[in-house]
Amino acid sequence: MELLQYAPRRYRDETVYSMAARLVLHDISISMSRSSQNVFQNKNLQLDSALPSFLPLLAEKMQCSCDELLQQHSLFPYYSMFANKRARQRALSTLLRGDSSGAFKALGLLANRLADESHLKYCPMCANNQKFAYGETYWLRAHQLPLVSVCAEHKCKLIRVPRRRKHLLFPEHSKPIDYKFDAVAMKIADISRDLLNSSNFDNGKLLKGYAARLVGRRLATTKSINLSKWFTEMSEYFVSLKAKDERVSQLLSEQSEHGFPANVFYSGNSSHHPIKHVLIITFLFEHFGDFVVNYSNTSTIVDNQNLPELPKQSDIDKAKHNKVKQYLNQNLSLRQIVKRANASAATVRNIAKRQGVQLTSMKRQVDHTTERLITIKLMVGLPTERISLQLGVSISDVEQVLSGQPEIKFLRRRIRNYRKRQQSRDNLLVTIGDLKHLRVKEVKKKCYADYMWLYKNDNAWLFNTLRSHSFPVKI
Ligand SMILES: [Zn+2]
Known part of the structure; x- marks a missing residue:
């Protein structure tokens, strides 16, 4: 049969x-x-x-x-x-x-x-x-x-x-079906779905298209982009989304110097999160078709108009540095400055060092007994989420305790590494036990991630094990 x-x-x-x-x-x-x-x-x-x-x-x-x-x-x-x-x-x-x-x-x-x-x-x-x-x-x-x-x-x-x-x-x-939502939510859903089904965009052309539309919307002249007007209008446009979505409120926060939306004009070696582009496209264009037509006609638009000079990356960096300095003077904690100025912790530490300012720790939310319990649990390698559940504190409280303790971080890395090694070794042995043909190719195929982890981190054990199971392994 x-x-x-x-x-x-x-x-x-x-x-x-x-x-x-x-x-x-x-x-x-x-x-x-x-x-x-x-x-x-x-x-x-x-x-x-x-x-x-x-x-x-x-x-x-x-x-x-x-x-x-x-x-x-x-x-x-x-x-x-x-x-x-x-x-x-x-x-x-x-x-x-x-x-x-x-x-x-x-x-x-x-x-x-x-x-x-x-x-x-x-x-x-x-x-x-x-x-x-x-x-x-x-x-x-x-x-x-x-x-x-x-x-x-x-x-x-x-x-x-x-x-x-x-x-x-x-x-x-x-x-139950709920039809109550605003026009901006509908527009984002439409544009995101169409983006998912379209091909990739050429970054240079995309940015020229944005710039041309900014001129059309009087958010830029042929000389420069009016950053504060663009930021304010976008903030107002997404006001209800800001209230619902932490990421949008982070990008369009009054108190922060994020550099958004202007920072999409600078990619350097990394790309910008698609959320930033979706927000800009939703704000600047009537619908997806309008965006695509504008994108396709960019070369014509550019030929016919003088595009504004784009703001310099160094200006954005300078503004960010000034914000960090201002927050340092206000005695805000490292975590608060990172969040408000959208700067990395390393940048904030460097600026603090150059300014001779001592960074203050955020006010402790937990008492000393709880802090001690958190430390003990961190030392045995429990995940921060589980500690927060077990002790009824927030994850950021746990992270706050961890942030001042590089030795515990090192210890936890070793524990995680040890567990991962044990788990990968177990998985590999189970796979070997089930194999019909003792070929390395077969093992790799059946447990690729574990095999590669062991190959990189536990090479001697891997090859000894393969040899002891009579795999044809070259020395
Ligand atoms: Zn549906």
């Missing part, structure tokens, strides 16, 4: 998280971590990461190419859209090697210090349709984009579900 093989279901625009969660759910095991181990050979995978590390394995399970997953089911096109070609390619190869945070770094997204989406989101009408058509619900890509709170198709509010790393989550059907 011929055995037919069916590829697992893959819905249009479904997220990779959704597919991975369904595979894990359908694996009958005693626990989620055991199922995750069975399906992905790793019980600690972060399934809901915006740029997940398990794409090669998932592609194998779904019987499709990695590229299909990346282009049609992941948020990679969105996050890489405004990056330069080299950064995009570096991020892509890093991601395909199973290194999620390396991919964020290559795209310059870590440097932007803008938080990731805290919730998974779904549209109640889409969920009802999915349940009716397929008997199950799944997560859609366009709904997971940052700042998006409305379904562009059904024009209703998305339902938000807090992410839970150790739980598999799916949209619920038959939930």
Whole structure:
């Protein structure tokens, strides 16, 4: 009898998280971590990461190419859209090697210090349709984009579900539908969805297009851009979004010197977070079509008009330095200055040192007994989230205690390293035990991330183990 093989279901625009969660759910095991181990050979995978590390394995399970997953089911096109070609390619190869945070770094997204989406989101009408058509619900890509709170198709509010790393989550059907939202939210949903489905942008052309529109909107003359007017008008335009989204209020805060929106004109070696571009496009253009036409006609616009001189990066840096100095004089803590001036901790420390100012610690929120308990728990390597839950304090209280203790940070790194080593060794041994053919290629294929970690950090053990299991390893 011929055995037919069916590829697992893959819905249009479904997220990779959704597919991975369904595979894990359908694996009958005693626990989620055991199922995750069975399906992905790793019980600690972060399934809901915006740029997940398990794409090669998932592609194998779904019987499709990695590229299909990346282009049609992941948020990679969105996050890489405004990056330069080299950064995009570096991020892509890093991601395909199973290194999620390396991919964020290559795209310059870590440097932007803008938080990731805290919730998974779904549209109640889409969920009802999915349940009716397929008997199950799944997560859609366009709904997971940052700042998006409305379904562009059904024009209703998305339902938000807090992410839970150790739980598999799916949209619920038959939930109430809410049509109350403002025009800006609808515009962001439309523009973000269209951006996700468009190709990459040439940065130079994009910026010239912004500049030309700024002239058209009288936010710039042919001589210069009126930064304060642009900032004020954008702040007013996004006033309700600022109240709902920490990232937008961080970018458009009155007290801060972020350099936004003008700082998009400077990319240096890193890219700007797509959120910044989405805010600018939403503010400057009527709709996505208006933006695309403007972008396509940029060369004509540039020929016909004298574009304003762009503000210099050194001016923005100078303004940032002045803000840091001002906050130092006001005796604000390091953390407060980092947040308000959008400067790195190292920059603030350097300026403080040059000015001969002693940085003050933030006022302690916890008493001495709790601080002692936090220190003990930090020393045994407990995650900060768990300590905050166990002791009923905020995560920033825990981080505050940790920030003054470099020895504990070092110790925790060693504990984490030791645990990771143990876990990778265990996973490798389990994989070897299940192999039919003793080939290094097979081990690598089945537990790539663990193999690579051991290769880099625990090389002697890895090769001794392979040799002791009679692998043909060259010396
Ligand atoms: Zn919908």
